[in-house]
Amino acid sequence: MEQKLQELHEAIVEENLEAFKQKLNDVPKILNKIKVGCYIHTPLHVAAYHGHLEFVKxxxxxSPGLVEVLDWRRWSPLHLASAQGHLEIVQALVSENPDMCTAIDGDARTPLHLAAMKGKKEVLDKLFEESLSSPHELMNAKDVAGNTILHLAVRNKELTVCQ
Structure with missing residues (x-):
């Protein structure tokens, strides 16, 4: 099973949608297997990180429940897509579960914190728009070091997200 999961991940990374679909057909329950080595890691994390929208869809x-699975850093697929600036993937993931906008990682950072740190303004705007929380709550959410989204944007010299 580990080999099949590795092949599925490789198909995602290589953007081979046909091989990916074939693996899903060969082993229909493969998406239920989420542990790779000693880490929790799903094909959805891989697709979200690499920006492969068709794979995400x-x-x-x-397996829509994978949107809620956290990896070893406690990052959801939405954390990864937000940090990478993959707007269409962010939209797909948030449409599946808007609550994930406020999911916190091991440093108490939300996908909004990561988007702000990386200067991904369009993603940040989309997360604000789609979140079920109030903008006030989102702006005041602090990580473990007490940093808000604004603090992290300034610290990382990503001032465009402050506009």
């Missing part, structure tokens, strides 16, 4: 169609 395919995975969400077959």
């Amino acid at each position: 395919e995975i969400l169609e077959k």
Whole structure:
């Protein structure tokens, strides 16, 4: 099973949608397997990180609950897509579960914190728009060091997100 999961991940990274779909057909329950080595890691995390929208859609169609799975850093697929600036993937993930906008990682950072740190203004705007929390709550959410979204944007010299 580990080999099949590795092949599935490779198909995502290589953007081979046909091989990916074939693996899903060969082993229909493969998306239920989320542990890789000693880390929790899902195909949805891989697709979200690499910005492969078609793979994200395919995975969400077959296993929508993966949107809530956290990896070893406690990052959801939405954390990864937000940090990478993959707007369409952020939209797909938030559509599946808007509560993930406020999911906190091991440093108490939300996907908004990561988008702000990386200067991903469009992603940040989308997260604010789609979140079920109030903008006031989102702006005042602090990580373990007491940093808000604004603090992290300034600290990382990503001032465009402050506009």
